[in-house]
Amino acid sequence: MSAVFRENEAFGEDPDVPAVDAFYFRLSDKNLYYAQDASSMVVLGAIAITNVESVQESELDTTRCFEIQNAEKDEWSLCAITAEEKDEWMCAINTAIGQPCGEEEEADEESMRHHKRS
Secondary structure (H helix, E strand, O other): OOOOOOOOOOOOOOOOOOOOOOOEEEEOOOEEEEEOOOOOOOOOEEEEHHHEEEEEEOOOOOOOEEEEEEOOOOEEEEEOOOHHHHHHHHHHHHHHOOOOOOHHHHHHHHHHHHHHHO
């Protein structure tokens, strides 16, 4: 699979665009949209939330980056400014696809409580 990179044409002109591959993302209940910057309402692309199968830590940078994979096995790597922001994005997208954050941990804790009672 070959990687496709999009360059942000606002880089160098807009001080709010920190890198050539930096975009501003918005999440709705249907799509994850991206635009050149926070003030732009021109959608450059979108990932359909109903088609997202997984949201995982990135193998390249687990601190700030994560990966999204859809049913067609297309993958997107997204990076946040901070680790906290990355966690918030992962949680929001997971919640949008019906896998709320903490659900796995809560299930593990419940399993442990049940196991201790047995």
